Amino acid sequence: MSLQELDRSIVHDGGSVSAKADEYLRRSGTAAGGWLSRYGLLIAVLALWQAASTAGWINPAVFPSVGAILSALWTGISGGALLDDIAVSLQRSGTAFAGAVVLAIPLGLLMGQVRSIENALDPVLQLFRQTSALALYPVFILLLGLGEASKVFVIFWATLFPLLLSTISGVKEVDSKLIEMARVYGASRLTVFRRVVLPGAVPSIFVGLRLSATTALLLLIASEMIGANKGIGFQVMNAQYNFQIPLMFAAIFILAGLGLLSNYALVFAQRRLCRWSDASN
Amino acid sequence: MAEVRSLRRGEVALRDLSKSFRINGRPLSVLRNLNLDIRSGECLAIVGASGSGKTTLLRVLAGLETADSGRALIDGRPVTGVGRERAVIFQEPRLLPWLTVLGNVAFGLEVRGEDPGRADERARHYIALVGLADFQDAYPKQLSGGMAQRVGLARALTVQPEILLLDEPLGALDAMTKLTMQQELERIWREENVTMVLVTHDLEEALYLADRVLILPKQKDASPRLIGIDLPRPRDRSEARFVRYRQELLREFGLH
CATH class of the missing domain: 1.20.5 (Single alpha-helices involved in coiled-coils or other helix-helix interfaces)
Structure with a gap:
């Protein structure tokens, strides 16, 4: 209590x-x-x-009524077409996001702890970070082809950096006085890491996770606009080409919903894990 | 526990201890050829102007800094790093914000490899001793400054050190809380039979708690002064002899 x-x-x-x-x-x-x-x-x-x-204050052909959009949404979902698109999109962004998490968090923890590793990797990191993932997308297509691999990779690339940088700064911002306190009680380097540095970095890691999740959805759309025949991003473009404007808005609504949902899920997890932190409130 | 206590010694000896820092490339002598013996179970206060090296001396004893020359001995063994027989209390409570009061107090023992159940049990005992039994499940951000400092004190006591090193532990507290905490510290020091080295800038605090007061000079060619405080405990701050000691200490700092 x-x-x-x-x-x-x-x-x-x-x-x-x-x-x-x-x-x-x-x-x-x-x-x-x-x-x-x-x-x-x-x-x-x-x-x-x-x-x-x-x-009729605005052109209903361009801005269909909310009712028409909802009915297109319902038709798409009950018919299963949009559900397929959602599944494909979630698989792409989910795979990329999971890959970024698996690489960025351990690497960030290491870079935040070991100065020599950080010094060696930082210039490369800064260069990559400042290069737009979208500008690199053609390069990835050249290397990996127009299939799933290049789509997943461009999302992975864009989600990697916010998470990596937040993890590094989370580790570095852990109060050195707390680390000294643990050392005074005889804590080994590993114990200091496990009991002080890691829990102290969790709020900042969550900031990175939320940024990355948003980026994953953002890049998903861009990647699905080129060379895709399924996915929510594809559906936005395709519906517009075919002048199915209610369907286009329905797909946009789904995207917004996915974004909100992933953010709420992360906020929920953050509240559970970092009840002690001011950042979680 | 009584037989464990009798084995505790907690004697400190400093032999020609010197330490200097480099400030902008120039060496600045902080401690010069310091010699001192601290008896087992004694409370020694260290006072001095800022820059006199009192915190540095405490950090050398804690094993957080190494002396340039000379030796610091604890129970006859040279200090080479942090040690199990010592615990440090800092000016800030330094609590881990993600742990409850209980978790924080048990932290020191857990880090030392004590089994968590036993660590919790001992932690509860010391939480009660500092008067926070009702707050053991609270988080640090819910505590006042004085309460947080008590948690830090309980954490240090839980590892049952021979020597308690205190670096201006009450410096950040308001005047009323400070007086209460001084009483508490005195009681706990007597009950726990622990050697205490207290760095403070509060002369009255030094007089209230210490058996002897070490005054570190700011000019390094001057020698440190050691004043024994021969007053019955618990001490009365308004008593004439207490006031005389206070004047004597003030004179040491050129104040009247």
Whole structure:
């Protein structure tokens, strides 16, 4: 039980039943208010879009009504076509993201700890980081062909660097006074790493994971616009070519949803793992 | 536990200890030919202006710095690094923010390879001793400065050191908390029968806690002064003899 919870339970135990009911109403009232202030504008924009499209203030051929988009979304999903696209896209970005995690976190931990390794790799890293992954995509296609490999690799490439750099800075920003404290108690280098450096770097690693997950979806679309015949990114382009504008928006909505979902999943994991950190709140 | 206690010694001897640092390429002498014996179970306070080397001396004793020449001996053995018979309390509590109070206090023992169950058990004992039994599941960010420093103290006591090295441990606390903590420190020092070396810039704190006060001069050609404090414990800060000692210490710093 945290101290705040302790305080709250003291307040509760002291109050009468009606005070508790008031408290409950007040809190659900603020919860509804909070929800409205958070999502009210979004709902208003969607409502305005719907109204503008049906009333003909904007060209419905370019901006179909929200209803038409939702129905295209439903047709695509219930028919299974969009589900296939989602699966293919998730596989591409997921593979690339997993590869980046497997390489960047151990390498970042090592680079943050061992100065000579960092010094040796840093110039290369800075050069690669400053080169747009999209500019390198043609190179990857030349090397790996127009198939899955070049798509996955370009996403991997772009997701690698934010995660690597956050991991390195996470390790380096661990308070040296805490490391000295552990040493005074006789901790070996390995113990210091395991019990002080690693947990201390976790919040920063999560920042990197969230950046990388966003980048993975961003690059997914770009990679699927060239030489793909499946995937959400392909579907956005393809629907536009075929003038299936509601389907195009449906695919864009799915992308936004995937982005939100992956971010929420990471935020959730971060809250579980770094309850102690201010960054997780 | 009593037989373990009687084996504890915690004697410190400094022999011609010197240490200098390089500041902008020029050597700056911090400690020069220091000789000192600290008795087992004694509380020695080290005072001096900033730059007098009091923290450096403590870090040499902790094994965090090495002397340029001369020796620091603990129970007759030269200090070559950090050691199990010593624990250090810093000005900041230095708690691991991702561990609870219990986890932090048990940390020192766990690092030393103690089995986690036994470490927790001993940690609970010392958490109670510093008066934080109700807070053992709290996280450091939920604690006040004084409470956090108590956790640091409990963590040091849990490894049952012969020598407790304190580097301005109460320097960052407010005046009221400081007075309470001084009382607590005195009680714990007596109960635990541990040798204490206390670096402080607070002369009253030194007088309240120490058997002897070592005054380190800022001019390195001057020699350090050692003043024995012959007052019954617990000490009364308003008593005439306490005040006289205070004046004597102030005179050492050229103040009246």
